[in-house]
Amino acid sequence: MFVAALFTILLTMALTLVRALRGPTVFDRILAVNMFGTSTVLGIAVIGFVTDRPDFLDIALVYALISFITTIATLKYFEYGSFGCGRREENG
Amino acid sequence: MDLLLDVLSWISLLGGGFFCIVGGLGVLRLPDFYSRLHASGVIDTLGAGLILFGLLLQAESFDVGIRLVLIFFFLLFTVPTATHALAKSALHSGFEPELDDDGGDPSNS
Numbered sequence: 001m002f003v004a005a006l007f008t009i010l011l012t013m014a015l016t017l018v019r020a021l022r023g024p025t026v027f028d029r030i031l032a033v034n035m036f037g038t039s040t041v042l043g044i045a046v047i048g049f050v051t052d053r054p055d056f057l058d059i060a061l062v063y064a065l066i067s068f069i070t071t072i073a074t075l076k077y078f079e080y081g082s083f084g085c086g087r088r089e090e091n092g
Numbered sequence: 093m094d095l096l097l098d099v100l101s102w103i104s105l106l107g108g109g110f111f112c113i114v115g116g117l118g119v120l121r122l123p124d125f126y127s128r129l130h131a132s133g134v135i136d137t138l139g140a141g142l143i144l145f146g147l148l149l150q151a152e153s154f155d156v157g158i159r160l161v162l163i164f165f166f167l168l169f170t171v172p173t174a175t176h177a178l179a180k181s182a183l184h185s186g187f188e189p190e191l192d193d194d195g196g197d198p199s200n201s
Binding site: 071 | 098101102105106108109110112113115116117119120125128129132135136139140143144146147150151153155156159160162163166167170171173174175177178181182184185187
């Protein structure tokens with residue numbers, strides 16, 4: 001049962017990777033990375049249940065935190081050209 | 093009772109997997125970046141929710157269950173925020189969405 005769910009999650013990761021490679025704009029790639037992170041969270045949780053080790057869920061929780069921070073940091077860097085120290089004039 | 097839990101978790105796990113694949117296909121086939129944001133939302137709310145619910149049914153002890161609920165709530169809060177920041181940043185950098193009055197087929201991909 002868990003292996004079936006794991007297989008669908010791996011398939012979703014493959015589809016997300018295709019979008020990451022093909023994405024015309026950089027935002028598609030950031031979106032694909034964000035979705036890949038969420039699929040990894042689900043995959044780790046299911047693997048934790050397959051190998052019957054409940055401590056995997058902590059890893060999944062931490063990975064969800066990191067995936068979120070990665071997306072926000074990439075966006076911040078990409079939009080302001082740096083990590084927001086020198087804000088450009090036109091956006092006030 | 094145990095059989096009921098197994099059947100219910102089978103259904104929710106496969107349902108969650110199905111919606112994950114739907115989200116994955118949606119992100120591939122939707123024409124425009126802004127419509128792909130919707131596909132990523134499908135995965136995180138429905139796919140993750142059903143899969144984590146299926147796991148919750150199989151959780152023996154309380155702390156495993158509470159961790160699953162925490163993961164789900166955390167995903168529920170952070171992914172919409174990330175998607176919103178993504179859309180704002182894309183719109184801010186002058187990347188116009190494909191409106192239907194542009195006429196003709198979507199330009200990119």
